[in-house]
Amino acid sequence: MLRIEKLSKGYGDRAVLQDLSLAIAPGEIYGLLGPNGAGKTTTINIICNLLKADRGLVEIDGQPISSATQKLIGIAPQENLLYRSLTCRENLNFFARIYGLSRSTRLKQVSYCLEAVNLSDRANSPVETLSGGMQRRLSMAIALVHQPRLVILDEPTTGLDIEARYEIWELIRQLRHQGITVLLTTHLLEEAERLCQRIGILKGGKLLAEGTLTELQQHVPATEVALVKTPEEERAIDRALTHGFTPRRYGSDLAFWLPRAMELAEILECFRGIPLDSVCRQPVRLEHIYMEVTQFGAAP
């Protein structure tokens, strides 16, 4: 559905994207992760034909990007960007008209989208009376109203409470069931973990790692991680190294990659003689992979 090959973009001497290549299959939810300034928004701008790349190729459904491919894309930007004095239905009708939908298709699509985002009962409410979560759902409905083949969701749950977040996640899952391809950018790794079939980690304009969660786990030399709280961290690190643990710091947290599956008692035994406030064992998650890849680079 989306193919990006050797895409490069720079502003003056600063390279924002460097030979970025990725492909998203039809019906796939692909998560693009990366710290601020990694090049995610620049990539989206190029896909949406808002920005010209210096080099490289972007194809949507086999067509090179142009003003014609804009109709194939639906985008829900980070901010909701809605007409606040208009109702949900009026906002949807306006965008449906801009996309040139015929009257019958427009009426059908507007009703369908309102139902899909669970806003049918608020169809005639002005946007300014809606909660943040409802406004975000409406923004997603606008992205869907012209029946796009590719939907780009730019940080869809940023700033939403947990309840609204679950609603958006459910909506994204429904898109997948309808066979719509989704490109999702997010800072919430849990979100990517829950929703995306494949994930790409971008930093400095380069795709450092890409794959399913299982494939990405190969970038981490462990299946489990132990979070340790101790007043004697240096001693704990020295001891851990003797047991083949790999120490890592996540902010002020001290963690160790475990070389094999270990029981908690076995871990405690490794730190015998060192005062411990707490030890917590957890499976390797996307946040650990992300930190590993962005801090130390991808494993070969």
Added chain:
Amino acid sequence: MGLIKYWQEALAVARRILLELCRRQRSLFLWVMFPVFVLLLNGYILADQPQATVKEAFEAAAPMTLVGAALFFSCLGGTVATVVSEREQQTLKRLFLTPLSGLSYFFGIFLAHSCIGIGQTLLVYTSAAFLQARFNGSLWLGGLIVLLSIIAYVGLGFTLGTQIARRIEDVNALVAAFGVPLLMLGGAFVPLSFLPTPLREIAKYNPVYHMNEALTRVSAAGDGIEAIAPNLYFLTGFALLMVISSGFAYRQMLTLERRL
């Protein structure tokens, strides 16, 4: 097919602007009240002149109120406000994500403000008719002058809204700085005959003067196209210039705003 696309897009933009205006009922009420008040003031000031009848006074007051005050604030001020509020609320960024063309966007704003302008024209002349005033010239010619005035104002408003005003607060400052002197020199509030000769000479370079002069001569004196040809040429040239200028202004705005 291409023309239908532009037409549909422009109609969608116009419909949205009018819907937003209808939602702001207080603004709508003020847009209705403003020209009526100005007409009454202008009319009674003119009626107070020696040998002036109420009928003649309101026949002279209607065109100056319409092109000089009503259309100026609704079409120029309204266009600046529309563009600036879209930029401020960032809905313009969302529009850039759609296939909407700049031409449709401009034409949509023009259509919406034409509806407002036509509404104000009917309102001003209906109110004047209650005070015995009549439209003495060709309605088609009058309509053409009103249309050219709307195009000129929308074009100027679009250029100012995209190039100079960044925030909604700037709209007031712009209208005050550019608008009020132009209106004074255009004879919108004070009849041109009241102005000293040097100012009257300067006024000939003011588009508001030509709108006012042309419509007054057609509407009040019943003059034909030959009599107002110089005004009509100036006005047509200015309207065309404003349309071209808004095209350039739109392109320049794209480079600044067309980014997520």
